Amino acid sequence: MERERRARLPWAIVLLILALSCAIAIAAARIFVNATTRTSFTTPRRLDLNSVQSVQTVGDGFVYYDGNSIVEVDSDGRIRWSYLVGSGASYDARDAGVASWVGRTLMLLDGETGIPDYSDTMPSDVVSARMGEQYAAVLLGSEDSASSIVLMETGGTQIDTISLTGQDVVDYGFFADDTLFWMMVLDTDGTVPTCTINVYRPGRRLVGSISDSEQIFYHVLFESAQLVTVGETHLKIYEYNGTEYEDRRRLLYGWTLADADDNSDNPMMAFVPNGEYDTGALMQDIRMIRGDRERTVRAPYGCEWLIAAGDCVYGFTREGYVMEARLDRQQVNAYPLNLALDAVYGVTDDGVAVLGSGGEVYLARLGG
16 A cells, blocks of 8 residues: 555656646746736737827827827827817927927927927918927928028027028928038029038028039938938938048939938938839838948838838838848848738837827837
8 A cells, every 4th residue: 555655656746746837837927928018019009099180200109180289109108298289280290399380370399298399470381390409490481482491499589591592492400419400402493403402500501512413312311410312323421511421422223212210310221122112012122221331131021111210121011011121130020910001100219110000090019
């Protein structure tokens, strides 16, 4: 009898160990799930937002307009602030804050609180506005004929007015820690259209000018105080006074910029072949350029949207597949979100995609 008890004892111990191991594993899994669901989304998460009319990503979150108010939301889906601007408003969201306008009324909202630094009427209708840390720029006139750009401190003190006679403004903004203002204009009065980038130090007038007789610029980015210009045939880098770094020139013929990380001081750029851009075709061949580094990869699926953010280019399909291309690897990762997409608004600085599906806004933390 004693021998039979001893023979059965090891099996009982084994079963007990297995039971304890399973209990520990289940408990650990629950702890892991509870911890990760607080900080990440394994599947897209729908936000309970009303009447979203437009969305712009900014920093670790996004800004949207609901037809009456501008609202900032963080990348966890929590509302940071809301400010009533009225119906028919337009806006431009940056890390520093949000510029909003209706007719002649201009509002400059602090990015942290949403409280206006400035709210007043301008001399004529506001076409658009950009807000920086120290300064704001306001384009006045009409959509067909802008007349001037007003440079002002974010509190409203006017610094300068730049006349735009005979020039069409393509884009403008601030760079070099908000100490310099740039403006890209197109002159179509001559036999050949000419694109010029003028650089100003607010309050001290023109400090540099860049023009290219060989191509038309269509996008400008920045590396500290250097301007990265994207044209139809070349990518060129200039000092703000107009001196080109000719040894850093890159041939772009046959490629079109699909997206760029405009808010980065070392911007990632995503190019695709001309035949894959704006022709109804999907984007699958991706040429990444960041600083002096470059890599070309092929995504496993054709993408409807490309977003350049940080050191990564994200591709999205309408069926909800995500592609992640990185400069340091040739392979492109792909994984499903299990959500059909109508819009991709952007990717936040902390890696959360802001998505649109069926009129709703979703958040999805990227990374597979």
